[in-house]
Amino acid sequence: MIHLTGPYLLAAALVGLGAFGITxxxxxxxxLVGVELVLxxxxxxxxxxxxxxxxxxxxxxVLPLFVITIAAAEVVVxxxxxxxxxxxxxxxxxxxxxxxxx
Amino acid sequence: xxxxxxxxAATGLVAVVGGVLAVxxxxxxxxxxxLVVALLGVAGSLLVLGAELVALVxxxxxxxxxxxxxxxxxxxxxxxxxxxxxxxxxxxxxxxxAALGAAVAVxxxxxxxxxxxxxxxxxxxxSTQVAGQIFGTWVWPFELLSLLLLVALVAAxxxxxxxxxxxx
Numbered sequence: 495m496i497h498l499t500g501p502y503l504l505a506a507a508l509v510g511l512g513a514f515g516i517t518x519x520x521x522x523x524x525x526l527v528g529v530e531l532v533l534x535x536x537x538x539x540x541x542x543x544x545x546x547x548x549x550x551x552x553x554x555x556v557l558p559l560f561v562i563t564i565a566a567a568e569v570v571v572x573x574x575x576x577x578x579x580x581x582x583x584x585x586x587x588x589x590x591x592x593x594x595x596x
Numbered sequence: 597x598x599x600x601x602x603x604x605a606a607t608g609l610v611a612v613v614g615g616v617l618a619v620x621x622x623x624x625x626x627x628x629x630x631l632v633v634a635l636l637g638v639a640g641s642l643l644v645l646g647a648e649l650v651a652l653v654x655x656x657x658x659x660x661x662x663x664x665x666x667x668x669x670x671x672x673x674x675x676x677x678x679x680x681x682x683x684x685x686x687x688x689x690x691x692x693x694a695a696l697g698a699a700v701a702v703x704x705x706x707x708x709x710x711x712x713x714x715x716x717x718x719x720x721x722x723s724t725q726v727a728g729q730i731f732g733t734w735v736w737p738f739e740l741l742s743l744l745l746l747v748a749l750v751a752a753x754x755x756x757x758x759x760x761x762x763x764x
Contacts, residue, residue: 501604514619514693542645573665
């Protein structure tokens with residue numbers, strides 16, 4: 495027997511922490527840490543639906559696997575873009591106004 | 597409070613503490629390492645919820661691959677050893693972000709908590725069932741994901757090979 499209050503609170507806290515991390519960080523690589531926290535909050539919520547016995551086709555286990563795969567692909571492309579921007583501008587400050595690059 | 601609730605509270609606390617330190621620490625490398633702690637806490641929570649396959653894949657892919665990639669990117673962008681004073685957020689930015697994060701958490705919590713109800717019997721979904729469903733019901737999305745990974749690989753290579761002169 496398990497109460498679903500815990501998983502729901504954990505998911506809400508992780509998504510809130512991720513939103514905080516996405517908006518507060520000025521280092522472009524550390525922005526991705528916030529994105530990972532938001533995605534892990536989604537994972538907890540998906541698995542909680544399975545634990546409650548409310549899913550068909552094992553969706554509570556299969557969809558998190560898909561989310562993890564898509565997140566890995568997203569991180570690879572994001573890091574390639576950030577590294578290319580760093581080579582061109584020599585800075586990865588997200589608060590820098592556009593057009594100021596050398 | 598059942599035994600599962602207590603175990604979930606412990607792992608969830610690890611996840612939340614790791615997450616708080618990951619988004620607030622000034623040392624950039626420490627942020628990635630605290631993310632490892634947060635993700636291990638999440639993996640423990642998924643184990644308590646009975647999804648051991650998802651927990652193992654989370655540890656393998658996130659902790660094993662994604663965090664190592666982030667650490668590589670931090671080193672390649674010359675992250676400073678010690679506190680990162682160059683990218684310090686101002687007080688207004690910090691306050692606004694904290695308000696936004698708290699608003700998101702409270703909104704989600706207020707939507708989800710009325711749905712929780714009383715204690716439920718944990719549904720056991722075995723790895724055999726998951727494997728059967730992946731290669732049965734979900735086989736086309738699964739094949740599409742391998743295509744997505746290939747496209748991401750080629751796109752990352754293509755983006756990182758843009759020559760310096762071609763920059764707008």
